[in-house]
Amino acid sequence: MTADSESRPSEPVAAVRDLHLSFDTAHGRVRALRGVSLDLHSGEVLALVGESGSGKSVLSSCLLGLPPESRRTTVSGSVTVAGVDMLHGASAQRRSVRQRLLGAVFQDPLTSLDPTMRIGTQLTERGVSRARALRNLSQAGVPEQPRRVRQWPHELSGGLRQRVMLAMALGADGRLSGPGVDAVFDEEGSPVLIVADEPTTALDVSVQAQVLLLFDQLRREHGCALLLVTHDLGVAASIADRIAVLYAGRLCEVGSARDILTEPRHPYTAGLLHARLELDEAAVPVPISGAPPDPLRLPEGCAFAARCEHSTSICGDSLPELCTDRSGRAFACVNPLAAVPGRAAGKAPAAVGLIAERPGSRAEPVLRIDDVHKSFRIPGSRRDRLYAVAGVSLSVPEGGSLAIVGESGCGKTTLLRMACGLLEPDRGSVHWTDGLRPQLIFQDAGSSLTPWLSIGAQVAERLRGEGSRRSRRSAAAELLERVGLDRRAAKSLPRQLSGGQRQRAAIARALASAPRLLVCDEPVSALDASLSLRILEMLAEIRDELKLAILMVTHDLAAARHVAEEVLVMYLGRVVEAAPAYQLFRDPRHPYTRGLRAASPTREPGRLAPTLRGEPPTAVGEPAGCAFAGRCPDVEPSCRERPQVLELLGDDPRRQVACQVAVRAVPA
Amino acid sequence: MRRIVITRIVSMFGVLMLLTLAIFLIQNVLPADPVRSYFGRNATAEQLEAKRQELGYDKPIAVQYVNFLGRLVELDLGTSLRTRRPVTTDLADFIPATFELAAASLAIAGVLGVALGLLGTRRGVGTGAVRLVSVMWSSAPTFFVGLLGILLLYRRLGWLPPGGRTSNTLEATSTGFLFFGRLLRFELAGVWDAARHLLMPATVLALGPSVAIGRTLRGSLRDILRDDQVRTARAKGLTERAVLVRHGLRNALGPTLSMAGLQIGLLLAGVIVVEVVFSWPGLGQYLDQSIDRADFPAILGVVMVLGASYVVINTVVDLLQLAADPRLRSQR
């Protein structure tokens, strides 16, 4: 899938030249972009990769000619699309470029469409005929287009809404008007560039893969360029021809996807690659040390120098320029990594994950859940109920670790809340050893901390009744240090900490109750790769030290692989596959698990083969047969009649699968 | 959708019942004795007792309430102590004048409010000024603005009349639909005269509500213009005007409407004061005179009419909101 950069036409469809952008905040001036130059050629996918705060969204807004409107925004340099200056050109001209030649897809499909306007009106608003709108919808993979155009945004699922956004980006027909742009406008009325800002971040893994594939297909059909802005190198790897890595408002490295992913030259690119949690067994993730620089106080020299293992004394002196070496690689580093092919494959495959399996840990379960069911009333409906969890059993051994994996709506969070005693099951039982309650780590650490209490007070509160106030305070400080926070953090309010620090504080607070089991609800899904890896490492450490058991819920197979000894895969309130982690990822048996695995992005260039159709459904009513039958590639007629139950696969009691096809495939 | 509309209308009748109950309780439970005030200080005990029985005050309270409702259905609100006429007849006389004033005022409040809201979204120097003017306007008591208006526009400049509904002395105390009547009969000079008389009181009455409407509109527009959906609209190459009108205003309509509904409540209370200041022969003046004479049935009659209009108008606003936001329609 990686195209050769040499064979490209010389004229780029979009060009960014020495772009600087700064704006004021209440705390000071932020320099969001500091001299970025970039070309986009027609027919290529350029992935712009960076962590939060790197300036990637600002750059994509500039390409649309819509730089952020803040107090005293100053812009210098140029951004041209199809020869039109998108920053300083006449506004009518810029607008007609947006109208005719540009498409845009944003992160959150829930908020990107106008809730008060029918889909059809939103599609035709820019002067597109109804026929063309219907065609765009069908090209974007939206079924039943004539019905959809009459619907309102809130009546569509997230995946469909993102496809509608894509259809909207797919250009217009007929009337080719607009000052100054007629010359470059192609007859088909296709856009020359689609800017997609984190277009799949809010979607489920299986839907993400479908949408990425669609992007890939559409740019081939329309021959347009695609700027794919993402924080995830895996998403970039799946369809990008070229990758540009952005750090603190400057490009670190630009090159073909294969080059970047297999032999990065800039230490930051390498760091991002190594920090990524991978399904690949050989990969041992290594976090980048330190934190991104404060955007208000950027250093004079290389912004990455403070975190860089390869930094030398000269790195801090001046900004490294983006230079192209003899082999055509462009990177901004005075002391780059050697160009050794295969370097990114990592060090020797010593361990499988962060958490090694403990052979003797299967003694006594700290948590046992037997056949729990939970359904909810659906607001506005008398009869229908949402069957969130429909008969799940599991146990977590003392000091063991179990991950529950599934997409949105599979019931994993409901199950977890029942495991903690925050919800009563309708049927079935939850049993904790010694009646000792597990502690819960929330996905959004910020909202799990009381906003007006200091971190220290919140940790110390859990120690009430033990010792003096002073001893409690020092115990709290110790706990904070144990999770990698400064003692002084005890005096801070939650909002004064960063996302990663808040999650550490929440873990410290949970540890104060001296639990035997820590239950984690997507504990790192809101964090950047390197940061989440560090939190997971810290959890692993604590688990070893304190002999804690861990139950983690996640949508990310890779995160599960790195944390859990055993994994359960859930679909529509049921467990479809259960297995020890190494087996599940080496040899998944349930078609759903296989589909999830295939859909998960990896850092392997151009590897994307989604097998899952459709979107995760809502568990309304009880299905007659297998709940997964509607999306299953291996479905047989009898699957729709008979409910599938977990059956042993081979003689390992931990290896179970709920699929007659998969069971049959194994020789008895 | 149909069910939602029915629910809203049923709940409107519920609130109307509550209003009647509140007025009934005020009339019957609170310390003031309506019978005593009917006769004045030097009534004999027998007279009082006879009147009590006649009006049914000796019955249990629930029975009294049912009787009260019964009389209400027959449009019997009792007899005014001051005019000695049925309160219903008095009200019917005064309602048209107040209706014209309130309607004109509402229209002005809407136009002014939208203008204020839109001005406030512009970037730059204007925003601060609009905010300043808004706060000043909403801080001024209507009667104070009315006085200033009379002193300036009548006394000093002589542009507008100081009060009343018309310059024609024969019709000076006219109570009917003066403005609309003349409009329908195409008496252009008459319409002009009536409009001149309406202008000042209606504008004064509209100031407070217009600021509130403008503020809500500005606030919600500001939030919406930051939203992704507006980013989408801009990325589609729509003009700023199209973005503002098609996406911004449309989305801001819901909150603005509900604020407008609330403001109508204040407007219906403010109309009383404004009528007093501008000698407008409507419900407000009638109420003011009734208060001076402690004319109880009349006071409660006016409150009942204005209160019921408020409840009905707010239900209409609720239903309009359904039309504005498709998401509300699909909820229960």
Next chain:
Amino acid sequence: MTDTQVGGLESDEAASRGQAAARVGRLSTIGWPERVALVAFAAVTVALVLAPWLVGAGELEIVDDPFRGVLDDQLLGTDDQGRDVWARTVFGMRASWFSAVLVIAIGALIGGAIGLVAGFAGGWVDTILMRLTDAVLALPGPLVALAVVAATGSGLRNTLLAVAATWWPWYARIVRGQVFALSRRPHVEAARMGGVGRVRTAVVHVLPGTLGPVIVAASLDVGAVILVLAGLSFLGLGSPAPAAELGAMTARGLTYLFNAPWIALAPGTALFALGVVANFAGDATRDLLED
């Protein structure tokens, strides 16, 4: 009223986005206009407390001939009875200001208590209390207050109680909404999981979060309540006749509007000034505590 705290995830992402970055730090910096407004609010309060010692004449004292003009002998002349208009205006301001504060305090207390009970109790208690609140809100407050005062007979106490009786539902809604939202925030579940008792959770982890919105609403309401009270007083539903009350003074002055305009204009201007100070201070409080 929305949750005033920004969740962790949101604030992290906001920081990365240019457009939202300006919003993050508003808390720490409020501008000069806001500071001036807050100082003015405090200054007015102090000055009005000390009013009797700052003004030469009493509110009922007849100091001169009737209808003496502005600056003739007295600062703002005399009224139709020969009383000092300036002195009466200041006493009227005092009454207005503290009446408004009192009404809001009563309203916030009653409403807050109802909101707290509803929010914490949940279930049918919540349903009943909130239905009641919504029903009272559906009635036009100032009109009902007017009817109540008319029925109970005018007098400051009755007026204040009547207005407070129609004002509390706002606070009940705010407090209940806040308790409801906060109780569903993960931090309350975290407290529950950590074995923190029910009462302590309510007092330490929920209650403080309701204060901000209540203070903001209260400070924004001062101006509005001043106007409502003035309107009632203007119609003769405030303190009975001789007392110095701005609304009633204006109504009385109407008769002499063209000959002795100061009699009506002085109390009117005073009301306007109080409203401006209160409203600017309310805005400033909102900027300070929200976002």
